[in-house]
Amino acid sequence: MVSENCYVAQSDVVDCDIGGDRALLHLQTNTYFTMNATASALWLGLSEPKSLNEMVQIVTEKFDVTDDQCRADIETLVGQMVEANVVKVVADEAK
Template structure:
């Protein structure tokens, strides 16, 4: 996985906002996920194909976080989503 890799959401997920955090139910694997506030923001950025680098830039505009920390956390979150089959690499 590199910062230039592009990912997007897969179909089959039901999303709900609960007190500023996103929660999701995957119809495919029958699991619930609490994405949290920032995870929900990342999820929204994946509605259209987006690179890790693009997501980091967009998140830095919204949150007070340095580039390296943001990049590391986005990559970890994307890896989890990909492992769970919730997103696909384009």
């Protein structure tokens, strides 16, 4: 069986709500990352490791969007968050 990557928030990132949007600051690199309400809902779910499918479910349950509509956007967002070092990739066995 092939394991699916999961994603989890870095422990040295602090965040705050700014009117429904969210601002993140990586304390080690001083990287600042802002996100809209949709991405904010996703971020709040990443306190524990989540697979791409679980992240799609978080967004589709909260917002009026289909799996197909949001999957590509989530993949792009998660890629940006990994690149900004606010989220890390873990194997699903770490869940």
